Amino acid sequence: MTLRPTQACQHCTLRQLCLPMGLPQDELWQLDQIVQQRRPIAKGAPLFTMGTKFEALYAVRTGALKTVLISDDGTEQITGFALAGDLLGLDAIHSGKHPVSAIALESTSVCAVPYGHVDDLAGRLPTFRQHMMSVMSQELAQDESLHALLGQRTAEQRLATFLIALSERHRARGLSPERFYLPMSRADIANHLGLTQETISRLFTQLRNQGVINLHTRDLEILQPDGLRNTAGVTFTSAASSA
Missing domain, CATH: 1.10.10.10 (Winged helix-like DNA-binding domain superfamily/Winged helix DNA-binding domain)
Known part of the structure; x- marks a missing residue:
């Protein structure tokens, strides 16, 4: 799927969801340089598939996706739903491979942030690093909370x-x-x-x-x-x- 560079962050309506409020202008500008906007993903098409190499984090701009875990016998389990403003791919950082597939529920657009650049920015920009740590912590807390509630x-x-x-x-x-x-x-x-x-x-x-x-x-x-x-x-x- 083709990527198009875009200066989306400064003017995006979802900025406050994807980025920390008060991100210094110089840090926002550096992030803007690496964000790439993917072409729309058609309903039923994958953003990424289970087992494929982890290369980028994705922020949902419009539309929605479901994350699906496929067992050895082919059984599919939907693990969650991503809406506009959500980040996808954080669960692949440890292994370097996506543990689930992300499938578009409707025509969906996302911004891609190559992880190599994310890691570099996190090392150089303290506000951005704190935000990424907060997002990852929140993801873990939400998963644990929901599993406890539904169990x-x-x-x-x-x-x-x-x-x-x-x-x-x-x-x-x-x-x-x-x-x-x-x-x-x-x-x-x-x-x-x-x-x-x-x-x-x-x-x-x-x-x-x-x-x-x-x-x-x-x-x-x-x-x-x-x-x-x-x-x-x-x-x-x-x-x-x-x-």
Whole structure:
């Protein structure tokens, strides 16, 4: 896939999500020089595939992707969903190979930052280094939190937890936490939560009949946020993110 150099960071609407607020102008300028914007990824196409060499970190500009782990017998497990403003590739730093595949759920555009340059910048720019450490720490905390939340919970609690986490991710982006589009299918949600598609469809209908949500195709409106939290049986803060 062809890469095009771009001075995207200084004018990108997602700057505050991908970069630390208050990044010195000289550090931002140096980062701008290495950021490359990939051509749009078509729905169903991979950004990268499991086992391939790790070469860059990716920031999602528009669209959404799912990360998929493929077992030895070919079974696919969706490990997460990346939305605009999210970073992908951090989990490949240790081994040098991507442990999962990233597949576009819709037409998606990303910025690529070659990791060799990232490592060099992190060594020279203290603000950028602190931000990267913070992002990696947050990724670990989010994964551990979500696994703990979903581990021993009922099917209804799992779906409610998933929707609340998505809501908080939209809140963090300055978007409506109560009205948003679901880029993933019911089958994808079911796979991610360890449930069947029929169960997910039934639970959506149940929540809608209870007046907790309104769902038209993939346009979701949370009518009773407190009711959804009660269903989940957990407490979320505005920092909650990954789903």
